[in-house]
Amino acid sequence: MKRPAIVIFICYAAGSFVCLYFNWFYIVMLLFAMIISVCLIMKVYQWKYLVIFSTIFLIGYFNSQRIDNITDKIDKIIDYDKPIEAIAEVHSIDMTSNKMICKLNKISQDTNKITSGIKVIVYSKKLEPYEVGDQIKIYGSMQIFSKQTNPGAYxxxxxxxxxxxxxxxxxxxIEFIASRQYSMDRILNNSRVRLEKQINHLFPSNEASVINTMLIGSKGIINDSTKELYQVAGISHLLxxxxxxxxIIGMALFQLLNKFIKSQKVCGVISILILWTYCLFTGGSTSTLRATIMLTFMLLTIFLNENYDAISALFISGTMIVVGNPYQLVDVGFLLSISAVYGILYVTPKLNAKYNPNSNIILQMLFVTLGASIFTYPILAWFFYKLSFYSVIMNLIIVPAATILITFGILALLTSFIWLRAGELLGGVVYFTLKYIEMCCEWVAKLPLNxxxxxxxxIFIIIIYYILIFLWLQEKQGKRLLKAKIIIILVGILFIGVNSFNQMGRLKITFLDVGQGDSAIIEYSGKTFIIDGGGKVSSSLNTKNTGAYVVMPYLESEGIYQIDGIFISHSDFDHIYGIIxxxxxxxxxxxxxxxxxxQEQDDLVRTLLACAREKDIEIYYFSEGYKYIYECLNIACVYPxxxxxxxxxxxxxxxxxxxxxxxxxxxxxxxxEEDQEDxxxxxxxxxxxxxxxxxHGSKTSSTKNFLEEVDPSVAIFSYGKYNRYGHPSKEVVDRYKILGIKAFHISNEGAVxxxxxGKAYVVKTYFTRRKEKYICNN
Incomplete structure (x- = not known):
């Protein structure tokens, strides 16, 4: 077997994934027992690999189960409706957001006590300026992270x-207990803060935030407009x-040491130690960890005089990362890091062999970018629902500039501690390089279809995509491969055709979970309508709310890039602001x-109308009798x-x-309310x-007479969990139940x-996966 590391990674990852998301323990054990039994009975030597890889699958399964058991133990003991006390150590702190990451040492609730080493995120209305490494005692409520409640949600x-x-x-x-002056976390954090201050001194604020993020891994300091600019251009990975x-750092360091130290072993060991220090110093992100492991293997092979296989090193690093944390398997950063590097290592040589026999340098650079893009496009589409049209060209232009940026950024930072003026001069190269990158991004942002x-x-389409890519890149293109390509393409076309046929003549209404508010999306025959947009992720007009965090992600996940019509029930913040x-x-x-x-317009309506005028959107005012009709869809106004x-x-x-x-x-x-219902x-x-x-289920509405006249089979309750209004009223909930109306509560069951x-309808919930079918009343 040429590269067993790939199969080992796949088997281990499959075992971890099955444990975390399916928990098929008995099925897994039965299959494993069957494989072993067949191998023993048949005495087939060639099946040894099947046994080995099945064992790796099991190791992945049980390691993930071990990690999952850490939280299971806490879940069984802690009552999340009651307060807890916890002894913790501060790992990182964000004063602007009043939150910090802490490592829990002990959790107490009533007579129950648990010793734990897990990390938690702590929120406080007013956070004291604690230091990393401080021991603190926390009083509060502990919560598990809930799963997505809306399609397309982050x-x-x-x-x-x-x-x-x-x-x-x-x-x-929160009470302060003690300070650990010489903890590793504190030393690394203080060093990072010191470098941040130096970078802030060398560059203007916006450029400094980018350099801090790129060189030392600072988080949450880049403004939204800069992030969006890099995302549109398809180069957000630079941030x-x-x-x-x-x-760049590893190889430059190794080559520099080679100039002064004759022993390659000594150079390699020093380089590896510095690389791992840098990895820890910058927070050890997935891509950094993956690259550090790969470079470590490469340096080891250099001074051990062994052959280095980058693809094997890639999958060994992937396996090591998943062993440490199985949840990386569904993390976008991990998947992009592995797929991009594999695309470069696997696709680029094949493209050069096929289309660049003369080794043209421009084509070589293009194929590197293209190789990474080919393998990352499906992952980007799966997580973000959109692609940058010009990303291949932008990366071709920007990556060389990024190399200059990183090299001179490090030189400027290090030099500034010895001679500030020289550091500032080197920083000038970094500044103008950043301006060049920003200019390119702005240029792309103005292009159509960016x-x-x-x-x-x-998932089926993604699998077909990757199979076709592998078939296309095969060196020997015989009749069998041609037949395989045709079959795969036909299967894909058949799948798309069947799916399209099933959606013909289908009306889809999605009631989104926007907390204390309303929002629904109507999709029919290529048309899309919105009724209300929620609004209260935050009551601040300067903060992104449900329009940005709930409605837009849903639309993008559905591939919707244009809205045919928006209907706003009224101008309360929790209905209109998301629409703005x-x-x-x-x-x-x-x-x-x-x-x-x-005739009467409040501030929110005026804000909406101003946006509409700017975007050239038609405005209509409906009352009883107004209608919008499209084919068989009839939207009739019955009030006011x-x-x-x-x-x-x-x-x-x-x-x-x-x-x-x-x-x-x-x-x-x-x-x-009641008068309008009458x-x-x-x-x-x-x-x-x-x-x-x-x-939202208020006691001032949903009267018995109204419900008997309307006579629905299903009721959709939309309200925020633990809202301050007491919605929904228990009396109202009971009334729906007594009348035999099936209730769906969005706050508990997720989007409906x-x-x-047109003859029957299906009601599904996104979070609880509840599904019921009804026959239409009319």
Missing amino acids: DTRGYYLANKIYYSIYASN AISGLHVS TLIIGKPS EVVKEIKTDFIVLPKPYE QAKAITYKNNNEKSLVLNISYKDFSVLFTGDI DIRLLEGVKVDIIKVPH IVTTK
């Missing part, structure tokens, strides 16, 4: 688990310590507001009334929509299949997804 739980952070603690009080940094929103691809964020980001044809807002009346508050102005498709119908009610139930044709529960072709 996987916060996965991110923290990949960083070995297993819980969050919301501290009510982190990467393999490029480690390779970002392609393609949605989240299916959305219209700034995505092309929108029209917006519909309730008729009363044509057409006649002019006086409204006491925003809730009474709510836009109520009866959306019907063939025999199916759903009633969106905004925040109407007006609506007197109308004809208000019987529906699904009702979005009025006013309704699909129908």
Whole structure:
């Protein structure tokens, strides 16, 4: 076997993945026993590899189970509804966000005590300026990280688990216990702070934040506009310590030492020690760790006079990282790091052999970038739902500049401690290189189609993609390979065709989890509509809210890049603010507001209208009798009334929509209350299949008479968990239950997804995976 490291990685990773996400213990053990039994009975020597790799699979399974058992022990003892006390050591601290990462030593709750070495993230309303390494006592509530509750949402739980952070603690009080002056964490942190100050002295603030991130691994200091600029250009990987940094530092150091020290062994050992120190100093990110392991193997092979196989080293490093933390398997940083390097090592030589026989340097550089891109595109699409159209060209232009940036950045920093003026002169090269990169990014941002929103691809399509890439790059292109390619392409076309056929004539409504608020996305026959956008991730107008963090990620995951229409029930913050964020980001044809807002407009409505004028979006005001019809989809307004009346508050102005498709119908009610319900139930044709529960389940709405007249089979409750309003009222919840209306609570079950072709409909929940089918009432 040429490269057993690849198979070892795959087997170990498969075992870890099965343990973490399926927990098929008995099935795994049965299969393993069967394999061993067959091998013993048949006495087949050739099957030894199957036994070895099955054993590696099991090792991966049980190692992941061991790590999972650490949290299982805590989960069984700790009651997350009760306060805890914890003794912890400060690992890192972020004063601007009032949070810190701590290593727990002991957790206490009532008479239960647990000794643990896990890391947690601690939040506090007012955080004292503790030092890294300080021993503290924390009083507060401990919580597990919840899974995603919306399609397309950022996987916060996965991110923290990949960083070995297993819980969050919301501290009510923190007491200082003792200080550890000479802990390794404190020494590294103080050194990092010292270098940050020196970099801040050498460069303007914006450039300093980029250099700090690129050279010493500082986090959370780059402004959003800079991040977005690099993302659009497809070079956001530069805003982190990467393999490029480690390779430049490691090889430059080794070559420099070789000038003064004759023994390659001594040079190699010194270089390896410095590399690992740098890895720890910068926080040991996945890409840094992977590159450090690979470079360590390369340096070892140099002074041991052995052959170095980069692909084997890559997969050995991947296996070592997964052994340390199995959750890395689903971390985007790990997957991109492994796939990009494998693409460079595997694809680039084959492209050069096929298309660059004369070893043209420009083509060689292009194929390096292309090799990395080919293998990372599916991963980028899976996690971010969009691709940078010009990323290959940008990386071809920028990577050489990044090499200059890193080299001169290190020289400027080190020189500045000896001679500040010389450091500033070298820093000038870094400054102008950064300006050049920024200029290129701005140029790309102005180009058409700079970002392609393609949605989240299916696993099946990703597998077909990689199979075709491997078949395309095979050296011998015979008839068998041609047949294989044709079959794979036909299977892919068949899959896409069947999937497209299943979606023909299908209406999909997704009620998103926006906390204390409402938001729903309607998709039908290539058209997309939004009803409300939520708003209260934070009550601050200067903070990104549900439009940016919930609605936009969902739209992008669905491959939606244009909104045909937006309907806003009323102007309360938890309904309208998310929409203000959305219209700034995505092309929108029209917006519909309730008729009363044509005359009376508050600050949020005026803000929305200003955004609409800037984006050239049509504005309409609906009242009873207004309709929007597209093919079989009918969006009819049943409230507010057409006649002019006086409204006491925003809730009474709510836009109520009866959306019907063939025999199916759903009633969106905004925040109407009893008086508005009385007006609506007197109308004809208000019987529906699904009702979005009025006013988040407030006791002032959902009257018995109204529900009996509307007669829904399903009710969707949208409210924030632990909200300060007491929504939903127990009385209201019981009323729906007594009337035999099935309730779906978004805060508990995640986004609710309704699909129908007009005769029957299916209701699914994203978080709890609940699924029920109903026949339309009409």
